[in-house]
Amino acid sequence: MSHPETFLLAGVMGWPVMHSRSPKLHSYWFERYGLAGAYLPLAIQPDGLERALRALGPLGFAGCNLTIPHKEQALRIVDHADDRARRIGAISCVTVNKDGTLTGTNNDWYGFLENLLEAQPSWRADAGPAVVMGAGGGSRAVVDALIHAGAKEIRLINRTHERAVTLARDLGGPVTCVPWAERHAALDGAALLVNTTSQGMVGNPPLDLTLDALPRSAIVYDIIYIPGQTPLLAAAHARGNATLNGLGMLLHQGRPAWKSWFGLDVEVTRELRALIEATI
Numbered sequence: 001m002s003h004p005e006t007f008l009l010a011g012v013m014g015w016p017v018m019h020s021r022s023p024k025l026h027s028y029w030f031e032r033y034g035l036a037g038a039y040l041p042l043a044i045q046p047d048g049l050e051r052a053l054r055a056l057g058p059l060g061f062a063g064c065n066l067t068i069p070h071k072e073q074a075l076r077i078v079d080h081a082d083d084r085a086r087r088i089g090a091i092s093c094v095t096v097n098k099d100g101t102l103t104g105t106n107n108d109w110y111g112f113l114e115n116l117l118e119a120q121p122s123w124r125a126d127a128g129p130a131v132v133m134g135a136g137g138g139s140r141a142v143v144d145a146l147i148h149a150g151a152k153e154i155r156l157i158n159r160t161h162e163r164a165v166t167l168a169r170d171l172g173g174p175v176t177c178v179p180w181a182e183r184h185a186a187l188d189g190a191a192l193l194v195n196t197t198s199q200g201m202v203g204n205p206p207l208d209l210t211l212d213a214l215p216r217s218a219i220v221y222d223i224i225y226i227p228g229q230t231p232l233l234a235a236a237h238a239r240g241n242a243t244l245n246g247l248g249m250l251l252h253q254g255r256p257a258w259k260s261w262f263g264l265d266v267e268v269t270r271e272l273r274a275l276i277e278a279t280i
């Protein structure tokens, strides 16, 4: 693969953005495939998002990723978005089309599933009930992924119950909203537990969840990746559950972005994972 005549450009828009691991991730792929290009952190304030997105094409960018707080607002700005992005209500990636228009997609759901299948190749969505903690943007991508992978029962639990109810209504599927007070008992019989809340992330207290009712055969997946092992994952690991964190979700969502920006298939290698892990 080589494009000697072209300098490939992409980036991530966020506010703040300098904490993002994405420039390191995408730079690895430029180097691995011997391509001339750059992936830049783009510090864009919310009131400048539309102008920044519209400038991508004229500046020669193939597109960009979006991070906090831009994912929902960007969906309202782009010219085209697929059904999935509209259902989820947020986009994580923008591609500049040949005619200069912008297409938005959400690749978080893809990263979530690919990471799970990489860690647990025999996992099946219909193996048993999935419990999803949280109903924010990450949860919307996770629940949509589970529904379309064939989950038969999803128990959705959020501190603010109304937000879970809205999510269930927007996404449809076999989602039951369980009150926050019943979260510990709701783990009974689950095959998969996913934390999509911010609890357990660096600087936040642990998720308040007792695992006693969770079968030891259940997979426990925390989409947080800083720290690499949240208190939830440590507790699950200690009692014998298989665990995984959200780093692979971040890595894998980059693959469809490259396909869309540059038409290239890139790989999540062990070397790449180790490179990003070393920064955490």
Ligand SMILES: NC(=O)c1ccc[n+]([C@@H]2O[C@H](COP(=O)([O-])OP(=O)(O)OC[C@H]3O[C@@H](n4cnc5c(N)ncnc54)[C@H](OP(=O)(O)O)[C@@H]3O)[C@@H](O)[C@H]2O)c1
Binding pocket: 108, 111, 133, 134, 135, 136, 137, 138, 139, 158, 159, 160, 163, 196, 197, 198, 199, 201, 223, 224, 225, 246, 247, 249, 250
């Ligand atoms: N690995 C990845 O690629 C990836 C992708 C996306 C997100 N994430 C991670 O997922 C986490 C959530 O991100 P997001 O974008 O979904 O955020 P968000 O939209 O702000 O949602 C935050 C969620 O956390 C819950 N929460 C906050 N404080 C809580 C508390 N004290 N007790 C219980 N629940 C609480 C919120 O519940 P309420 O509705 O009650 O406020 C909500 O469900 C972050 O750690 C983020 O880094 C990772």
